[in-house]
Amino acid sequence: MTALAGLRAAADGREGALRAGIARGREVVGLPVPLAPPPEIVEAAGAIPFRLLAAGDADAELRALAALGRDACGTCRGLLGAAMVAHPPVTCLAAGTACDRMRRMLEAFGSTGLPVFTVAVPRVRGISGQRKALAQELRLFAGELSVRTGVPATPERLAAAIRRGNAARRILREADGLRRLVPPRATGTEYFDLVRAHGLLPVEDFLALAAAVPGELAAREPPSPDPVRVLLTGPTLLDGRRDALAILEAGGRAVAVADVTDSGTLASGEDVPEDGDPFLGLATHLLAHPVLAAPLRPSRAFRERFAGTLRASGAEGVLFRGVPFCRPFNSEVPALRLLSTVPFLEIREEGAAASGQTRTRIEAFVEMLLARRLSGGPP
Amino acid sequence: MISVGIDIGSTTTKAVLLREGAGTAHVLTRTGNLPGQTAREVYGRLLSENSLVESDVDVVATTGYGRRLADFGDVVMTEIKACVAGVRNSGLPPAVRNVIDVGGQDTKVIAFEEDGEIRDFSMNDKCAAGTGRFLEMLAGKLELPYEEFVRVAAEADQEIQMNSTCAVFAESEVVGLLARNVSKANLSAAAHDSIAFRVASMVRRVRHEGEICFVGGGAANTALVRAVEEHLGEKVRVPPRFQMVVALGAAVEGLRTLAKHRGKEGC
Numbered sequence: 001m002t003a004l005a006g007l008r009a010a011a012d013g014r015e016g017a018l019r020a021g022i023a024r025g026r027e028v029v030g031l032p033v034p035l036a037p038p039p040e041i042v043e044a045a046g047a048i049p050f051r052l053l054a055a056g057d058a059d060a061e062l063r064a065l066a067a068l069g070r071d072a073c074g075t076c077r078g079l080l081g082a083a084m085v086a087h088p089p090v091t092c093l094a095a096g097t098a099c100d101r102m103r104r105m106l107e108a109f110g111s112t113g114l115p116v117f118t119v120a121v122p123r124v125r126g127i128s129g130q131r132k133a134l135a136q137e138l139r140l141f142a143g144e145l146s147v148r149t150g151v152p153a154t155p156e157r158l159a160a161a162i163r164r165g166n167a168a169r170r171i172l173r174e175a176d177g178l179r180r181l182v183p184p185r186a187t188g189t190e191y192f193d194l195v196r197a198h199g200l201l202p203v204e205d206f207l208a209l210a211a212a213v214p215g216e217l218a219a220r221e222p223p224s225p226d227p228v229r230v231l232l233t234g235p236t237l238l239d240g241r242r243d244a245l246a247i248l249e250a251g252g253r254a255v256a257v258a259d260v261t262d263s264g265t266l267a268s269g270e271d272v273p274e275d276g277d278p279f280l281g282l283a284t285h286l287l288a289h290p291v292l293a294a295p296l297r298p299s300r301a302f303r304e305r306f307a308g309t310l311r312a313s314g315a316e317g318v319l320f321r322g323v324p325f326c327r328p329f330n331s332e333v334p335a336l337r338l339l340s341t342v343p344f345l346e347i348r349e350e351g352a353a354a355s356g357q358t359r360t361r362i363e364a365f366v367e368m369l370l371a372r373r374l375s376g377g378p379p
Numbered sequence: 380m381i382s383v384g385i386d387i388g389s390t391t392t393k394a395v396l397l398r399e400g401a402g403t404a405h406v407l408t409r410t411g412n413l414p415g416q417t418a419r420e421v422y423g424r425l426l427s428e429n430s431l432v433e434s435d436v437d438v439v440a441t442t443g444y445g446r447r448l449a450d451f452g453d454v455v456m457t458e459i460k461a462c463v464a465g466v467r468n469s470g471l472p473p474a475v476r477n478v479i480d481v482g483g484q485d486t487k488v489i490a491f492e493e494d495g496e497i498r499d500f501s502m503n504d505k506c507a508a509g510t511g512r513f514l515e516m517l518a519g520k521l522e523l524p525y526e527e528f529v530r531v532a533a534e535a536d537q538e539i540q541m542n543s544t545c546a547v548f549a550e551s552e553v554v555g556l557l558a559r560n561v562s563k564a565n566l567s568a569a570a571h572d573s574i575a576f577r578v579a580s581m582v583r584r585v586r587h588e589g590e591i592c593f594v595g596g597g598a599a600n601t602a603l604v605r606a607v608e609e610h611l612g613e614k615v616r617v618p619p620r621f622q623m624v625v626a627l628g629a630a631v632e633g634l635r636t637l638a639k640h641r642g643k644e645g646c
Contacts, residue, residue, distance in 0.1 A: 356444045362458040
């Protein structure tokens with residue numbers, strides 16, 4: 001079994017292990033993707049962080065519909081629906097808020113009977129004193145969680161958790177770099193498998209299982225012919241909404257060499273500062289690398305990130321995979337189109353599974369990019 | 380070399396047989412509930428009508444929404460790619476660089492370069508309101524055979540605006556308009572105008588320099604073609620075998636793929 005296959009298997013079997021942990025009295029904190037407080041704090045407070053993933057099926061989303069209403073985006077509905085249908089192995093939830101619909105989702109989460117901790121993540125950047133205010137917010141969360149677990153989240157414990165978290169980020173960045181090579185040595189699917197395992201497994205397990213993955217990927221024969229390079233953007237690609245990625249990379253004709261999504265590189269980012277006050281370090285990191293693109297406000301910051309990633313990745317096309325009602329992301333599409341120096345395909349589809357039309361669009365997009373490359377036409 | 384292109388659409392399945400240097404033959408039938416099986420039947424019919432057996436065929440290329448449901452295809456491609464190849468081999472002038480394809484399930488607009496490279500494309504969303512199905516549905520609501528529904532659009536004497544952007548709401552709107560004694564001719568014209576407006580918007584979004592052609596089942600609808608021309612303010616070309624264009628393109632691309640493959644083997 002390859003290291004990546006082992007990692008996938010461990011991530012798939014994680015729920016069973018967590019249920020056993022809960023039976024032994026462990027506290028498991030569910031962190032709704034894409035916006036959640038830093039898992040380092042959860043670890044420092046002696047609890048187990050566990051990323052909740054949105055359901056990939058329509059039934060779960062329908063259940064959540066009653067609680068959230070039609071104007072909530074599919075990501076929120078998928079997250080709540082997963083909790084309502086699958087009863088994840090968690091004893092409480094900790095989440096950040098970025099948009100009004102997300103706030104409503106957290107209230108609805110409370111109706112499942114689980115205690116919910118919320119952390120207010122500022123939506124606008126650059127306001128004086130917000131770093132200290134966010135650090136204080138994180139301190140409060142750590143204190144509340146420590147009361148629940150009986151394990152104080154001391155600065156020492158937090159600093160150690162940050163060091164482990166940074167080691168995991170380095171693995172993700174290494175894998176991210178591999179997909180940007182020409183020809184790419186890793187696919188977007190492989191990268192997102194790593195991201196998924198990073199969210200589901202305890203950091204020690206992730207480090208033990210994932211350390212060999214980048215080397216293993218790099219040692220493979222590079223793909224031939226060189227696949228077309230596509231930048232992915234849109235709210236999230238981590239869970240049930242990986243359909244667009246799967247269609248894009250099917251047959252090895254295209255690779256998602258980079259992404260500007262809530263659940264991709266944005267989630268890993270650079271290291272958390274390891275010196276000084278750890279809460280301030282986490283606040284600094286969260287503000288510089290928000291887990292959610294929506295809080296990259298003013299929009300200029302988000303657009304600069306998109307343009308910079310597009311340039312650095314050498315992508316030949318951009319695929320935006322949106323969901324209806326995700327206003328923070330959808331409102332950026334016209335600007336992203338203008339910024340895009342390469343063909344831009346927008347897919348905006350409700351529901352977990354891609355329709356035949358979505359498949360046709362993405363496949364035609366790949367055909368178009370391949371033909372452009374062959375003809376040496378404009379990028 | 381002999382190539383067969385099969386376009387498995389939501390409403391009809393089309394097959395074109397292309398003999399290098401010896402013209403084409405074609406077959407069309409309704410797709411029904413089993414697209415893969417229908418494609419197989421159409422293929423068989425095309426071969427028997429042309430006194431051929433499967434081993435005579437060098438390449439089979441499938442396209443259309445059911446392209447992966449036919450398990451006997453050698454080459455699979457999207458209808459976007461096949462459509463452009465078909466248009467470029469339909470005897471239209473080279474100035475044509477944009478194509479409108481109104482099918483039963485969706486509508487596409489594709490802009491392409493002189494060499495056939497696709498420049499941009501647009502497909503309507505999962506919505507019947509921009510497709511041939513919308514017109515069929517309204518014809519049924521007006522209790523008119525489809526051909527009659529198309530014909531009476533030319534007899535409209537009053538401009539009626541359909542406000543609904545959804546096929547379901549449009550149906551309700553038609554019921555209301557009928558209750559107000561609006562004539563079937565005026566309603567038919569309004570329905571055609573509504574689709575033409577959507578198609579013209581798609582064209583404006585992606586269009587390239589050059590002329591526009593209209594293919595697919597929707598091209599048989601003269602009222603729709605006329606309404607699109609009015610919205611765009613220019614003439615739209617309709618090739619002689621407008622419904623076969625995508626299948627023809629698949630056959631052409633199939634041959635091209637085969638030639639490329641054999642060229643590589645030769646090296």
